[in-house]
Amino acid sequence: MNTSVIYALAAAALFGASTPLAKVLGAEVPPVLLAGLLYLGSGVGLVLVRCLRDRGWKSSGLPAGEWPWLVGAILFGGVLGPVALMFGLTRTSGATASLMLNLEPVLTALLAWVVFKENADRRIVLGMLAIIAGGLVLSWPTGHTPDVSQSWLGPIAVAFACLCWAMDNNLTRKVSASDSLYIAGSKGLFAGLVNCTVAFTLGAQWVPVQVLTPTLLIGFLGYGVSLVLFVLALRGLGAARTGAYFSTAPFLGAAISILVLGESVSLLFWLAAAFMLFGVWLHLTESHAHQHQHQPLEHTHRHTHDEHHQHEHDGDEPAGIAHSHTHQHAPIQHSHPHFPDIHHRHTH
Template sequence: MVYAIMTFNMLIWGLNTVALKILVQYLSPLTMQSLRIILAGVVLFFFLLWRKEWRKPSLHEWRYLIGAILFGVMGHHSCLALGLEHTTATNASLILALLPLSTVVLSILFLKDHITGLRAVGITLGLIGVIFIVLRGSGDLSSHLAGDLWVFGAMMTQAISFIFIKKATDTMDAKQVTSLMFLCGPLGIFTISLFLHPYGLRDFTTAPGWIWVIFLASSVIATGMGHMLYNTSIHRLGPGQSAIFINLTPFFSLVGSVLFLGEQILASQIAGFFLISAGVILGSGAVEERKRPFFQRPFLRPAQASKIEKR
C-alpha cells in the first residue's frame, strides 16, 4: 500500500510541473504561486485541527521553521514559477530531478554525512546529465538558459530547505511543519509579487474557467494532499527506496509534457534523464542501502531492528 501511495504521489507531482507550466501562461507567476500555496496551507491547517495534532511551536523550533520557509517556500516556489515562464516543462522536470543528489551534497557539507565512491560517481553522473539537458545536443547553450537557471535555483533552494526541515521535524510533526511553511511562506511571495507584478490579481479575473480547475487541483491535490501523503509515507521507507520513487517524478513529467503540452523530447534530454536517474540511484545511497542487512536499515525503530536481528 505504501509503494502504491508513493507511486501515485510521484504521478501527481510529475503532472503538477505540467500544470504549473500552463498556469504561468495565463496568471502572474508569483501571485499565482502565493495564492496556490496558501490555499494548500489552509487545507492542511484545518486537517491538523480536525485530527487535533496542532500545537504552538517554541521559539527554538521557529529558528528552523524560518529557514524552511525562506528556502523551501519563498525561494523554491518563486524560482520555479519564474523559471517555467522561460523554459519548457521537460527541462524543468529533468533539472528538478537533481534534488536528491543536491540534498546528499548538502548533507555531506552541513550534516557531516559521509561520502563513498559510489555516491561520488552518482553526483558526477547527475551533473553530466544537466549539461546534456542545457546544451540540448547542439553544443551551444540552450535558448532556455535563463529559465533553466531559475529552475536550478528552485532545486537548490529546496535542497537547502531540507536541512532546516530535518532539524525542525526532530521535535515537530512533519505535517505541521509543512502546514506552517505553506501558511507563512506565501505571504513573502505575495509581497515580492506586488513589486514585480503589481497587477497580478487582475489576471485571475480574466482567466478562463478551466484554468481555475487546474489551479485548484494543483493547490489542493498536488501541493496540499501530495505533501501530506509524502510526509505520512516517507518514514516507512529507507532513503534508498525513497530516492528511487522520487526519480519517477521527472518520468511522469516527461510523459505529461508530451501528452498535454505537445513538447518534443530530444535525444540529449533522454540521455540526461538516464544519467540523472543513474546518478540519483548511486548518489543517494540506494545501491548501498540494498546491500545492508534488513535489520540495519534506518527506517526501522531500534526495537524492531533488535527483534529482527535476534530472529
C-alpha cells in the same frame, strides 16, 4: 521496495505532474502569482485536511527544540528561495535557469553529507550523479535560445535559490518525525503568502474564479500532498537520498506531458530516462549495514513495536498496530541494514 522510497517517488510524480497539468489549464497567470497560488492551494488544503483529521484545530505537537529547524526551513524554502528564483529569472535565460536548478539535489546532498553528517557510499554518490545527469540532459536546450542575461546577478540568484531549498530540505529532515501535515501546511501557507505578495507588488492582477479553483487544486496535489510525502520520505531516507529520488520529478513531468498532452518524444528524453533509471536502481539496491550505537532518544511519530521500539504503554495499543505517542529509546548497539532515518543519524 522500502515504503519511504515509494513516498519519495510519489512526491516526485505529483510535483512533476503539476507543470503539465497547469499547462492543460491554459491559464495566462504571471509566473510569480502562479507560484504563489500553487503554494497557497497547498497550505490552505493541508490545513483543512488536518482540521478534518483531528476534528478541529490541534496544536502542532512540535517539541520546543524543533521549532528553530521548522522556522529556518520556512524562511529558506518558503521566503528566500522563491524570491531569489523570481529575481534570477528576470536576469537570466530560461534555459540557463533550468540547468542551474539541477544544483538543488547536489547542494542538498553536499549539505547532508558535509554539514549534517549523513552517510554516503560510492553507490549512493554514483546514483545521485546519474539522476542529476538525467536532469541535465532533459533540460538541455535543443535549439537557439535568446540570451536575456543582463549580468552575473541572475545565475547567482538562481544558485542562491537552490542553496535555500537545499537548506530547507536538510532542516525539514530535522523535524520530519513530527506531524507531516502541519509541517507541509505551514510551509505552503508562508510560501504562498510571500509569492502572492511579491506578485501583487510587481503589478499582477487577481485571476478569475474559473482559473483560480483548478490552480489551487493543482497546488494542493502537486505541492501540498507532494510535500507531505516528501516529509515522510525524509523521515525514512534522510535528505540526500530523498533529494535524489525527488530529482526524477522533471522526467516524470515530461513523461506525463507525453502521455496526457501527446507531445513528441526526443532522443534526449530516452537518454535522460536511462540515466535516471540507472541512478534509481543503484539507490534501490543499496545495502548499508554495520555495527552502530543508538543513543538515548525521546520523540513522537507513528510506529509499531519492532527492534527499535521496545517500550511499555500507559494505554492498550496492541504491539502490531501502528500508533503514535511520545516514547523513549534506550541505548542499544546492534547491526542490521538501515538508512539514515530518524533512528539512524549516527556518524560513520
